[in-house]
Amino acid sequence: MYRRLIAKRSVTACLLAAGFCHALAGNAPLWLRPVRISPDGKQIAFCYMGDIYTVPAGGGAARQLTTSPAYDTAPCWSPDGKHIAFSSDRSGSMDVYVMPAGGGPARRLTAHSATETVAGWLDESTILFSRTGHPTARDIIFPGSTYKKMYRVSLSGGRQTLYSALPMDNVCVGHDGSIIYNNVKGYENLWRKHHTSSITRDVWSVKDGQYQQLTTTHAEVRDPLWNPTGEGFYCIDEEDGTLNVTQRTANGKRIQLTHFHGSPVRYLSVSDQGTLCFSHDGGIYTLTPGSQPQPVSVSIISDNKPEPLRQDKVRQGATSISVSPDGKQVAFILNGDVYVTDAEYKTTRQLTDTPGRERTVSFRPDGKAVAYDSERGGVWSIYECEIKGSKE
Structure with missing residues (x-):
């Protein structure tokens, strides 16, 4: 699960969320x-x-x-x-x-x-x-x-x-x-x-x-x-x-x-x-x-179909690489999101998928989570994400 280490403007975030729900409830285009x-x-x-x-x-x-x-x-x-x-x-x-x-x-x-x-x-x-x-x-x-x-x-x-x-x-x-x-x-x-x-x-x-x-x-x-x-x-x-x-x-x-x-x-x-x-x-x-x-x-009556998902094979462009303490995993930033790849089995998992930009990833000492900076709502803060688990 995400655990925010530096909390800012929580009241503003709540108000924005409330306004968004109100817009959906009204069912009117805004x-x-x-x-x-x-x-x-x-x-x-x-x-x-x-x-x-x-x-x-x-x-x-x-x-x-x-x-x-x-x-x-x-x-x-x-x-x-x-x-x-x-x-x-x-x-x-x-x-x-x-x-x-x-x-x-x-x-x-x-x-x-x-x-x-x-x-x-x-x-x-x-x-x-x-x-x-x-x-x-x-x-x-x-x-x-x-x-x-x-x-x-x-x-x-x-x-x-x-x-x-x-x-x-x-x-x-x-x-x-x-x-x-x-x-x-x-x-x-x-x-x-x-x-x-x-x-x-x-x-x-x-x-x-x-x-x-x-x-x-x-x-x-x-x-x-x-x-x-x-x-x-x-x-x-x-x-x-x-x-x-x-x-x-x-x-x-x-x-x-x-x-x-x-x-x-x-x-x-x-x-x-x-x-x-x-x-x-x-x-x-x-x-x-x-x-x-x-x-x-x-x-407004419109058929706004979502664009189909596209899979890309990327072999370059990763930044801010961090190796786990046991040397078996590598975390990195690609296109503003956090990924973790297994050094032995070559499987890669995307940990974040946010409109904000992530940077500066680092493993926790026990290797079970990573910390990184993320820009949410125009504010840079530090987040932590567990690598395993059903929720991120």
């Missing part, structure tokens, strides 16, 4: 994100288990648009609502694809080996996307994944052209061609919460080559969106301690539209009529300014 509402406000595109779906904004049965075994993400409606651009790693790295909004064959528009993520549409025939840096061996230490450049590509395909060498995040294109975006000051984990620092993102706008800073706060301000009425913009910010939806008027006044506590709001989008859509605590919500957020009920 973590439907990223989400993006259509320009007419009638449909919402979202990602679930690596595929792209759409659902009526009022809730109902979702329609699956992609069925590729690859990972499809970042769906983005064209301004006329006829197409959805998205990113997929169908060919190894993330490339830009486009498909009819009602479903149909997807066309690949880019083929660069770097990661390319759809950011928006400049107009009904031009897609805007980001591309990570592709450094040479000399400057590989440069964080290319953080300082991305913006490119554009035609709906019909063809050569991609540089749109902006200035790093931009969460880009929104207005009807007049103006752009609102988050600047990039340095590296920070995208999912970090509850912090105020000099690296938090600010909101900027650009039109006709003229840049203007719109926010100056030490709290996070993300996902800026032009208000369709032309009066300021929407965003999510953390000024009250939790990422919530807010409105900024043309004169800079801040109006808080949601009042969630704890779980943050993510992936804000807006329709041409001003209906906001976002993800919160794994679910999808819509919001009309001046009213309360409305959860979107989603039902």
